[in-house]
Amino acid sequence: MPRDDGIGASVRRKEDFRFVTGRGTYTDDINRYGQTYAAFARSPYAHARIDGIDTAAAQAVAGVVAVFTGDDLAAAGVNGLPCGWQIHSKNGEPMAEPGHPPLAQGKARYVGDAVAVVIAETRAAAKAGAEALEIAYTPLAAVASIRAAKAAGAAVFDDIPSNNCYDWELGDRADIDAAIAAAPQTVTLSLVNNRLVPNAMEPRSAIGDYDTATGEHTLFTTSQNPHVIRLLMGAFVLGIPEHKLRVVAPDVGGGFGSKIFHYAEEAVVTWAAAKIRRPVKWTSDRSEAFLTDAHGRDHETTVTLAMDNDGKFLALKVITDANMGAYLSTFAPCVPTYLYATLLAGQYTTPKIFAGVNAWFTNTCPVDAYRGAGRPEATYVVERIVEEAARHLNIDPAELRRRNFISPDAFPYQTPVALEYDSGNYAGTLALATKAIDYDGFKARQAASKAAGKLRGIGFSAYIEACGIAPSAVVGSLGARAGLYESGAVRVHPTGSVTFYTGSHSHGQGHETTFAQVIAERLGVSVENVDVVHGDTSKVQFGMGTYGSRSLAVGGSALSKALDKVEAKAKKIAAHLMEASDADVEFKDGVFTVAGTDKSVAFGDVALTAYVPHNFPHDELEPGLEEQAFYDPKNFTYPAGCHICEVEIDPDTGVIEIANFVAADDFGNIVNPMIVEGQVHGGIAQGVGQALMEGCVYGEDGQLVTGSYMDYCLPRADNLPNFKVSTQVTPCPHNPLGVKGCGEAGAIAAPAAVMNAVTDALRSVGVTKPIDMPATPSKVWAALNGA
C-alpha cells in the first residue's frame, strides 16, 4: 500500500501554513538591532561621464550616517562583480570581459547604474540624502539597442569599440550552407525574442551585518543560491573567507532566474556594515527593480530550415544577435550560447545544424538568465520555423513533426549540437496534447468562430529543454567557472524525526514538501516528522542553489545518495539490535527485518539506539545517524513535451483571446503532481505573457520606457485562461529518482505555441505579414488592416 505522503502523492504543502497566515520571513521582514538604511543614487543617463560627486549636501541631511562612492570602494580594495562563465569566440579569443564595479567609477553605463550609496537612520532620510547628492554628469551617446551596438557609432566601453562581447559559433558553417543550397525546400524567418523584466513579486532586498566580536559578516539577501553569493562576493569582491561570511536567503518571493546573480547592492551593504559597524538594510522599490533586476531574452535571429520534398529536415542554420546589456551579469554569457544553441535540434533528427551567435554590449540593464534561459529562445526559433515549414509544404503541422521526431527507441540520442538526449517519447506527448485539445475538432471550431466574425488559429510547440544543470565536467569544459553539483545532509534525530539540509533553495517551488515526501517514502517517517532546511550557509555545508529546473534532479539525487548512506548505517544498527548479519537485514515501510525470521525493529528504535549506544559495537559502529552526500549529475536531464494553443482574434479590435491551452509534458517520475502542475501553470503564464503582453522597451536615448506596472504589461488574472495540463512518464535513466525537472517547461513552450496560433489565425484571412512578440492588439489590428 503506497503511503499517502510518499512519492506520487499530492501532499498539501508544509510551507503554506506560514505563508497563508502572513508569517513567512522575507528579507525585508527582517530587522537587525541598530539597523541603518541604504539608498542608492542611480544614473539618470544611459551613458555618462561622472565628473564629480559632491557629498556635502547629502551628509548634511538629518539622519544621514555615511555616503560612499565608487572611489571610496576602490580605495578600500573592493573589487568588481565577477562573471561566472567565460565564452571563447570562434577565433579562440576569450570574450570581452569589462570590469563591473559595484558603484560606478568614471562612467555610468545604464539608467539605474548605482553611482553612490547614502546610509541613514531611516529609509526616508537615506532617500533624501541620495537625492541631495550633487553628481556632475556629462551625458554621452547611448548605445540603446543591438542595432546601435552593431553600428559601433558609440562604444559602451572605450576599450571595446566594436561593442562585441563575443562572436561564437557551433557547427560547420560551410557544410551547413552547402546542405541548405542543395536542399529542394527551404524556409527562412527573422524573429525577435523580446526583452523581458522578470518581476518576481518580492523586490530584491539585502541586509549587511557585522559582528565586531567575531569578525563575522552576515548578508541576508533575496537569493536563489546563497552559497554562490558567498563564493562570488566573499572570494572575488570583498575578500572575506567563507568561515567569516554567512549568507542567508530566507523566504524568497519568487526568482525566475533574476535572483541567481550577485548584485552590487549585496556587496555594498555587506561592506558598508563592516565599515560603519552597524547593520545596513536596502530594499528595492519596484521602480528600481525594473531598472536593475537583470532582464531576460533580447535576441534577434534569422533562421533557415532546409528540407526534402516530404518535409524531412536536412539542415538548420541559426544566426543570432544577443544583448548583454551594460555589464556581464553572473551567468549572462552562457545563456545565448550553451543554453541556447545546444537545444536547436529540438525533438527532431535534423542532421546538420549551425549556430552563429554574437553578443553585444549596450547601455541597458544587464541581461541574464530568466525562466528557461536560452531554451525558450531556442524553442521559439525551432518551433516557429517548423510551423512555417508545415505551412510552406502544406503538411499538417502535427504530421510534419511526427515525420521528424527522434523515435523512442533511438535513445541515447546524440544530437549534432553537443547534447546526448537520454530518454523521451515525443510522439507520445504530441498525441496526448492533440487529444486534449480535440485537434480533430479544430476545423469545426474555426468555422464556428468565422461565422461569429472571429478568426481562430491553432499553434503547436514541441519543446525540449536541458535541465538538471549540470555535469560539472561538461560545463567546466564549456567555460563555467564553477561546478554544478548539489549537496544534501540527512540528520536523523534520536526520536526518529529527520532534518534535511539542502543546498537547493526554494523560492516558491515547495521543496519543504517535495523533499520531505522523498524522505517519507524512503525511511517510512511521516512528512510532518521531516523538516527541510535551506537558504543559510551557516546551516547547509554547500550548495549551488535553484535554477535550471535542477532542484529535484540534482538536489533530490544528493538527498537520495545521502539516504542510501543513512539506510546502510541504520541497517548495521538494526543488525546489531537483532543479532543478525547486516547483509540479511531488509528495510521496508520503516521497519527492519531479518530475512526468513520474524525479527523486526522499527526505524525509530534504530534512531534512538544510534544516540543511546549502550552495548554498541564501538569498534565497528560510531554513534549517531547523519549522512551527507554530494551529487554531480552524469548528464543533463531532458524534459520535453508538447503544448498547443488555440486563439480567437476579434478582427475589429485585434484583441486575442486564448480559447484553449493544453500542455502534455514529460518530466520523468513525479513526486508531487499538485506542485508540478502549479509549476507548469506558472511557466505557461509567463510564456503567454511574453507572447502577448510583456515587452521591455528602451528609447533610443537608453531611457527605460516600460518602467512600471503602468507601462509593462504583467499578466493579470483576467488576461489568462485555465490551462489543461497532463503528463507522460519516461523516467530519467541516469539519476536515482528518475526525475527530469518541471520548473521552466511552461515558459519555454508557451511563446511558440501562442505565436503559431496567432499567425495561423491571421493566415486564415490571408495575412502573412510577420508579427513579433508581444502580439498586442494594436500590432494584430495593424497586421489585419495592412497598416
Added chain:
Amino acid sequence: MATVSMTINGKQVTGDVEGRTLLVDFLREDQRLTGTHVGCDTSQCGACTVHVDGKAVKSCTMLALQADGAAVTTIEGLADGDVLHPMQEAFREHHGLQCGFCTPGMIMSATALAARNAAPTEADVRHHLEGNLCRCTGYHNIVKAVMAGARAMQA
C-alpha cells in the same frame, strides 16, 4: 509627528507617525505586522491589501492618519489561533500559492469578494483579482481556491 489610533486585528493600537507615513509602513514597520507586503510603488500589485472597516484597501494607497479610528484587519488577523480561515484553508488545499509573497493580499482581496458574492464564478474571480498580481501561479489555482473558499465561508 502626529498620534494615530486604530484597531488592528481587534487590538487597540496607538502610534506616532509622520504625516506622509503610509498605512502599509505603519503596519510593517511600527506594528511589525510583516504579513502585509509591498510589491510595487504604483498601487498596482495588491500585495499590501488589508481590510479597513471591512473593505479591501491597498494599504500603500492610504496614509496611516487616514486610518485613524478605523478597524483594520491584516492577514495576521484572519485565522482563529491555529485554525485557518476558510479562505486561507482553500488557498492551501488548492495550491493557490507558490512563493507566498502575493498571498496575503490575494486572500484579503478574496475574502472581501466572498463577503459580497457568496458564489463567485470563475469570471467574477478573475475580474475581481485584476488588482492583485501573482507571478508564480498563473492564477489558475488561485481562481480555484477563491471559488472554493467563498463557498466554504458560507458553511
